[in-house]
Amino acid sequence: MTARMTTIEVSAAERYAYVDLTEELLRAVKDSGVTEGAAIAFCQHTTCALLINEWEEGAMEDFRNRMRALVPDEGMYYAHDVLDRRTQNLDESHERANGHSHLKAMLLSASSHAIPVTAGEPAFGRWQRLILFEMDEPKGRRITFHVFGE
Amino acid sequence: MTARMTTIEVSAAERYAYVDLTEELLRAVKDSGVTEGAAIAFCQHTTCALLINEWEEGAMEDFRNRMRALVPDEGMYYAHDVLDRRTQNLDESHERANGHSHLKAMLLSASSHAIPVTAGEPAFGRWQRLILFEMDEPKGRRITFHVFGE
Amino acid sequence: MTARMTTIEVSAAERYAYVDLTEELLRAVKDSGVTEGAAIAFCQHTTCALLINEWEEGAMEDFRNRMRALVPDEGMYYAHDVLDRRTQNLDESHERANGHSHLKAMLLSASSHAIPVTAGEPAFGRWQRLILFEMDEPKGRRITFHVFGE
Numbered sequence: 444m445t446a447r448m449t450t451i452e453v454s455a456a457e458r459y460a461y462v463d464l465t466e467e468l469l470r471a472v473k474d475s476g477v478t479e480g481a482a483i484a485f486c487q488h489t490t491c492a493l494l495i496n497e498w499e500e501g502a503m504e505d506f507r508n509r510m511r512a513l514v515p516d517e518g519m520y521y522a523h524d525v526l527d528r529r530t531q532n533l534d535e536s537h538e539r540a541n542g543h544s545h546l547k548a549m550l551l552s553a554s555s556h557a558i559p560v561t562a563g564e565p566a567f568g569r570w571q572r573l574i575l576f577e578m579d580e581p582k583g584r585r586i587t588f589h590v591f592g593e
Numbered sequence: 594m595t596a597r598m599t600t601i602e603v604s605a606a607e608r609y610a611y612v613d614l615t616e617e618l619l620r621a622v623k624d625s626g627v628t629e630g631a632a633i634a635f636c637q638h639t640t641c642a643l644l645i646n647e648w649e650e651g652a653m654e655d656f657r658n659r660m661r662a663l664v665p666d667e668g669m670y671y672a673h674d675v676l677d678r679r680t681q682n683l684d685e686s687h688e689r690a691n692g693h694s695h696l697k698a699m700l701l702s703a704s705s706h707a708i709p710v711t712a713g714e715p716a717f718g719r720w721q722r723l724i725l726f727e728m729d730e731p732k733g734r735r736i737t738f739h740v741f742g743e
Numbered sequence: 744m745t746a747r748m749t750t751i752e753v754s755a756a757e758r759y760a761y762v763d764l765t766e767e768l769l770r771a772v773k774d775s776g777v778t779e780g781a782a783i784a785f786c787q788h789t790t791c792a793l794l795i796n797e798w799e800e801g802a803m804e805d806f807r808n809r810m811r812a813l814v815p816d817e818g819m820y821y822a823h824d825v826l827d828r829r830t831q832n833l834d835e836s837h838e839r840a841n842g843h844s845h846l847k848a849m850l851l852s853a854s855s856h857a858i859p860v861t862a863g864e865p866a867f868g869r870w871q872r873l874i875l876f877e878m879d880e881p882k883g884r885r886i887t888f889h890v891f892g893e
Contacts, residue, residue: 444594444744446892448779448859450866479598481633481739483781483857487868489796495704496639499681501672502695509664509696514809522801531799532870545802546809552853553702554795554871557633559598559739566600566737568637570682571704587866589781589859591892592596592741594744629748631783631889645854647789649831651822652845659814659846703852707783709748709889716750716887718787720832721854742746742891 446591447475453584455491455577459507462575463498464586468558468565471588478563480592485555487587490544490579492553497570510578514546521546544579551576560592596741597625603734605641605727609657612725613648614736618708618715621738628713630742635705637737640694640729642703647720660728664696671696694729701726710742746891747775753884755791755877759807762875763798764886768858768865771888778863780892785855787887790844790879792853797870810878814846821846844879851876860892 449471453462464484472482486493496502521542522528548554556573559566565573575584599621603612614634622632636643646652671692672678698704706723709716715723725734749771753762764784772782786793796802821842822828848854856873859866865873875884 446780448861448866480596481741483859485857485859485866487866487871489868489870492702494699494702496695496699497682499673499679499695501675501679501681502692502699505671505673505692506696506699509700513663513700513813521805523799523805525801529799529801531801532797542802542805545796545799546806549794549796549802549806550809550813550851551700551702552792552794552851555857557635557705557707557857559633559635559737561598561737566598566635566637568639568735570639571637585868587859587861591781630746631891642852644849644852645789646845646849647832649823649829649845651825651829651831652842652849655821655823655842656846656849659850663813663850701850701852707785707855707857709783709785709887711748711887716748716785716787718789718885720789721787 444591445477448589450585450587455581458580460577461503464573464575468573468588472560472565472590475590477560477590477592480560482558482560482565483555483589484573485587487585490541490548491584492548492551492576493556494553494574494576495556495571498572510547514543516543541579547578594741595627598739600735600737605731607731610727611653613722614725615722618723618738622710622715622740625740627710627740627742630710632708632710632715633705633739634723635737637735640691640698641734642698642701642726643706644703644724644726645706645721648722660697664693666693691729697728744891745777748889750885750887755881757881758877760877761803764873764875768873768888772860772865772890775890777860777890777892780860782858782860782865783855783889784873785887787885790841790848791884792848792851792876793856794853794874794876795856795871798872810847814843816843841879847878
C-alpha cells in the first residue's frame with residue numbers, strides 16, 4: 444500500500460466566498476502515485492466547510508443566501524459572542540462575533556470527505572467539484588489530503 | 594491489505610423517494626473478502642444524498658417534509674434556475690429547475706460516509722441502514738463502495 | 744499497514760448535552776501505533792451525531808437552540824411518532840416520540856468522520872474537538888474508531 448499526505452493553505456476572497464479545490468485534490472492524488480484507493484479531504488477549521496457539489500455561481504449564491512436564512516448572521520442572540528460571559532478559548536486580540544459561523548459549520552458537518560480513487564483520479568461524477576465554503580472573515584485555511592491505496 | 598471497488602447504479606421511484614442500499618453495501622463488503630477494515634460509500638451526484646439512519650417510512654416522510662420546509666421547492670428565487678442569466682454548465686437539452694435540489698444536497702453534505710467493517714460486515718448499529726435520498730427527478734444514480742482492510 | 748478498531752460507549756448527561764470524545768480518539772490513535780494514516784470515527788446510532796468543532800459552551804448552547812428552531816421538538820406532526828399508524832421497527836416496550844431526533848440526525852448527516860493522522864495524532868486544527876451531540880433521551884452510545892496506516 445502507498446499513502447501520502449498533502450496539506451495546502453488557501454484563502455477565500457471574502458466572507459461567503461467559495462474556493463475550488465478540485466485541481467489541488469487531483470494533484471495530491473497524482474503526486475501520491477495511487478491509482479486505486481481513496482482520498483480523505485479534511486478541513487482543519489471550525490467556521491468553514493468542504494462541499495462536494497457543482498461549481499455554478501447561481502447555485503452557490505443561492506446556497507449562501509439559504510444558509511444565512513437558516514442561521515442568521517445578525518439580529519439573533521448568540522451566547523458565543525457575549526464576550527463578558529465567555530470563559531473558554533478567549534483570544535482577546537482577535538476574538539470576533541463569529542458564533543453564527545460556528546453554527547453554520549456544525550449544521551453542515553462537512554469537515555471531511557472520503558472519496559474513492561480510480562484510474563489515478565477521484566471518482567467524481569460529471570458535475571462534482573471539491574469546494575471550500577468560507578463562512579467567517581477570510582484567513583489562511585489548511586486543508587489536508589490523505590491519499591492511500593495501490 | 595485487500596481492497597475492492599464496486600459501483601452500482603440505482604434509480605428512485607420518484608422525487609423524494611428513498612432507496613435502501615444496505616444489502617448492496619453488505620454484498621460489496623462480502624465480495625471484497627475484507628473482514629476487518631472499512632468501507633467508503635460515495636455518491637457521484639450533486640442533487641441526492643446518502644443517509645445513514647433508520648428505514649421507517651414515517652420518519653422518512655417527516656424528513657422529506659422538513660427538508661422542503663427548510664429549502665422550499667417553489668416560491669423562492671433561485672439564481673441557478675434563471676437560465677438566461679446562467680453562463681456555466683448549461684445543458685439546454687435537459688436543464689431543469691433543480692436549484693433547490695442542489696441546495697438541499699449541499700445542506701446535507703452527505704456525498705460520502707466512512708463505515709468501519711468488522712467480522713465481515715459494516716459496523717452498523719441496530720437501526721442503521723444506508724439510504725439514498727433522491728431530491729431531483731429520478732434518474733440513474735451511481736454509488737461507489739470502496740472496501741479495504743484485511 | 745497497521746490497523747486497529749476500538750469501540751467505546753459513552754452517555755450524555757441529558758438530552759441535548761455534548762460529550763467531548765477527543766481524548767478517546769487520541770488514545771485510540773496512540774494505541775494503534777499508527778503515526779501516519781487516518782482515523783474513522785463512526786457513531787452506531789440514529790438519533791445523535793458526531794460533530795467536529797470547538798468546545799465552547801456558548802456556541803454549543805447556540806447550536807442546540809438553532810437545531811430546535813430548524814426541527815422543532817414539539818408542536819409539529821411527525822408521522823414517526825404516530826404509533827397506531829406505524830408498522831415498522833416498533834419496540835413497544837420503549838418506543839419514544841423521537842421523530843424529531845431522527846430528523847435532526849438526518850439533517851446533520853454526521854454519523855462518520857475521516858480524519859488524517861500525522862505524527863501519531865489526529866490532524867486537528869487548533870480549535871477542533873470531536874464531540875458527540877445527543878439529541879434523544881440519553882443512553883449508552885457506541886462509537887467506533889478505526890485507525891489505519893503506518
